[in-house]
Amino acid sequence: RWHRAGRTILNSYGPTEATVTATLTELTPDKPVTIGVPLPTYSIVILDAEKDETVAPGELGEIGIAGIGLARGYINRDELTAKKFIHDFVGIPGNVSGRIYRTGDLGRINDEGEIEYRGRIDTQVKIRGYRIELNEIEAVLLELPQIAQAAVTTFEPDEGQVEIVAYYAFKQDASELPREEIVKAFRSRLPAYMVPAYLEELDAIPMTLSNKADLKRLPKPKSPRFAAACAIVEARTQSERLLVATVCHILKLDQVSTQQHFFDDLGANSLLMARVCAKIRQHPGLSNVSMRDIYTNPTIEKLADHLDHQVEGFVAAKPEAFHVPSDLSYVTCGALQLAFYAAYALFGLWVLDTGYEWAIAAGSALELYARAVVFAAASFVALTGISIVAKWALIGRFKAQSIPLWSFAYFRFWVVKTMMRTTPVMAFTGTPIYNFYLRAMGAKIGRNAVISCRFGPVCADLIAIGDDTILRKDSILTGYRAQSNFIHIGPVEIGANAFVGEASVIDIDTAMGDNTQLGHASSLQNGQRVPDGKRYHGSPAIETSSDYCPIERMECGALRSIVYATLELAALILVAVPAPLMALYAWEQISGAGAGASSASTLTLLGLSAGSFLISLGTALAAIFAVPRLCMLFLKEGVTYPTYGIHYLLQSIILRVSNAEFFCVLFGDSSFITTYMRQVGWNLNKVEQTGSNMGTNQRHDNPFLCNIGSGTMVSDGLSMINTHMSATSFRL
Incomplete structure (x- = not known):
């Protein structure tokens, strides 16, 4: 179902012990799925699972990997290293490591020379990124004096959701052993990700003729997911009832107490709770629920109370129609964009070529330098001025609106955005020069504001930033966002003495009051407001007591700003642009390269x-x-x-x-x-x-x-x- 003409689907194989990827193949509908052939520097052999021997061609065996990419072994586990990383008894050509890694995977090499993967030989499984030895779980069960037999395997209650199931049978005349005691033993000996989600008591474990547990004959779990026994506290509010229904549905439980811990008592994991989150977000007014809310409020009672008193300022997501552009508008907009790219690039090259030819026509080094300075100043003013003129000519003043993607209005918006992002003034973000540019674009920028955004304001008319406010480097404040094939444009207001941390994102229709802070790598999402004097962090941002700007403020007068801006601009015009031309001139004078370049091979x-x-x-x-x-x-x-x-x-x-x-x-x-x-x-x-x-x-x-x-x-x-x-x- 994933195959399409022109789409390449690759299947790679390789454990961490072999530097992750050791084989590769392209998957197509007309051939069986394999893991392909070894990549360069790797070799694959099929080994006998019990002895250091290879199996006959085409037979099943344990996949062995050789090559330079093998790890040296397991840290502080010499016995396991010796068992898994064996000496290259085959004498594989080019195997500089001199070893073969036994993967524990079952496979064979088919007639086409590709490797067919047939599953695991041992009892190791991988669940939610963790490698788990099932026999270790069995060993914990068998240590309990009441247990006669034990078997552990995996089960998928839903597609893609792999869980561990522990089956056990009691000894004859053994005293009763509550399920809670079994789980207590698991939790005292095993990490949380290895504790079985299901416990199934059987009269006897089905066995094979070789007296091993017959995993294929084990029944599917009949009992619900294990949850610690406790007095059931019923839901009291509408939010609690919603959460009880959602948790019971996702975790396959008959009932839960509002005071049971999601992880410790109900045995949930992060993937299951992520599904709970997704289910909750489908309800009106709860679209901002996140996994952070789950971790900080790990019971239904606490989570419901949190949801009933969500962070002030959140706006529930409104259903929005998805704009479907016509083929004509899509093609037309693309053609206009391509034409603009070509014209803008050619214009830039023309400016560069004209300025270069005029500068190098100078008769002396001093004249060359003077011309280079004039060219640098003129091109800076011209390219910056063109972007300002283009904005006012194509847009006028930005206003809060939604622009359909690929429309002519979108094309005009895109042209202005492209010119703003490529103007030479972008080299001066975080300086008074950039503030002056944004003011010329229509933004309201206060005195002493420092704007070091990675992606600065595009819809400048709707941006207001107060005095003595700083937006640190790599922060993002654009004044628009793309959603449902629309460009939504909205206001952003930041008060005086505010602080926006590095790599933070500020969405449209947001506001920060005076003396506020938004921590590093945080996001202020649509509709959020930070009240005066408050500090927020996280994504979406919530209130915090952390101080991200623990530094005393100092007096910074207008003269200091003007002098600094002048020096920055002078460095570009007097040094950065003339320097390459002067270096080229010096090279030609010393080597005579200019005269002979046309005839050189x-x-x-x-x-x-x-x-x-x-x-x-x-x-x-x-x-x-x-x-x-x-x-x-x-x-x-x-x-x-x-x-x-x-x-x-x-x-x-x-x-x-x-x-x-x-x-x-x-x-x-x-x-x-x-x-x-x-x-x-x-x-x-x-x-x-x-x-x-x-x-x-x-x-x-x-x-x-x-x-x-x-x-x-x-x-x-x-x-x-x-x-x-x-x-x-x-x-x-």
Whole structure:
């Protein structure tokens, strides 16, 4: 049912012990499902499950994996390592590890050379991401003196919902053993994810001829999911009755008490409670229920009380018609977008080419520099001004409305958004220059506001930000959202002295009062209001006592802001743009490359380009390693500095130079990343090299205050926030 023309469906196989993926195949409807053939550097053999021998071709056996990707073994489990990672007695060609990993999976190699997976040989199963040895659960059962026989297997009460079932039979004349005592024994010996959800008492466990439990003959559970016995407290309110019905339905229970703990007493897990959440959200007024509500209110009584007093300001989701654009509007809008892209790109290239040709026609280095400065200033003003003119010409003032996707109104909105996102003024987010630009676009921006949004306001007319308010880097405030094939545009109001944390999202139709805070990586969702003086965090945001801006404010006058903005703009116009042209001019004067370039061979030009690229890489690395260290000499940890001063400029240089995205992508997910990050300034202590200690997208405020413990692995998206900031001050 998933197959479509042009759609490729891949099936991969491989355990963690073999670096996750060892075989691969493409699935098609006209052939049986297999796990494919080994990937390069891997080999697959089919082994006898009992002896270190291979089976005959085509026969079933245990899948063995060999190759360079094998793990060294299990930490502090030498016996299991010796059992699973055996010596390569076959002599597999190219097996540099010299070992074979016994997977415990049953399989065979078919006539086409592909591997057919036939399930597990042993009793290990994988449930909700956990590997579980069923015989360990059986062992706990058999330790109870009243139990004569035990068998543990899995059961799916609903499709895709795998649960553990424990079957047991009592000894003759054994004393009665309540189910609660059995579960108590499980919980004292096993982690929560290994405790069976169902307990089934049988007269005897069905056995095979070899005197082993015959799992295929075990009956389906007849008893409901285990829930601890207790006095039933009936539902008293409408919310409690709704929750009782929902929990009983999802957990397959006959009755529950409003005071029973979802996890400890009812044996629920996160996946089941996620289904409970989804069911609750279908009811009017309860669309914002989240798993966080479940964890913080783990009984029906507490959760119902929480739902009856939900965070003030939530607006229930209203049913919305889904806009279905016509084929004509879809194609027309796409054609207009393509035409605009081409025209806008050609215009940019024309500006660049014209300015370059005019600049290099200078007769001297001084004249070249003067022309480069004029070109930089003119192009900055022109490209920024064009985006402002385009907004007022195409849109006028934004107003609260819903724009159908792929309509002509959407195209006009898209053009304005694209031009705003590509204007050179985006290089000045978090500075007074960006504030001036937003005001020109129609936004109401207060004095001393710092707006460092990753995606800044597009529908600026509906954005109001008060005095001395800061939106930290990577925060998102656009003034619109896409839903049901509509672009919904709405107002956002942020009061004075407010704080919006890093990577936070502010939806439309929201408001933050004066002296409010929204914590890092939080979201203020549609309709929410943060009252004056309150602090919120989370997604959706709820009230908290945490202070995300524990820093005293300092006086920051208009003159300081003007001087800082002038320096930033001067750095772009007087240094950043002329520098490449001056470097090219110097290269031509020294080497005479300009005169001979037209007659040089392709190989020569390729060599020059490669050499220039490598020199540029080396120069960039030297700057990344040296410039931030030089700036750090003038900054001290724990000292509060005013914004838009020399110390603020130095910290801004550290932030921009040391967070080089190109090199993080280049070195990330490789063994080189630890050396690179250490040279940038991170203290990694003793590195235990895994080849992937860090991803490709880690960031920091200041690298010299980042300390990572030995043996730690960092995934993608880490942001080390080690600078406290307000709109008028900052402190390392």
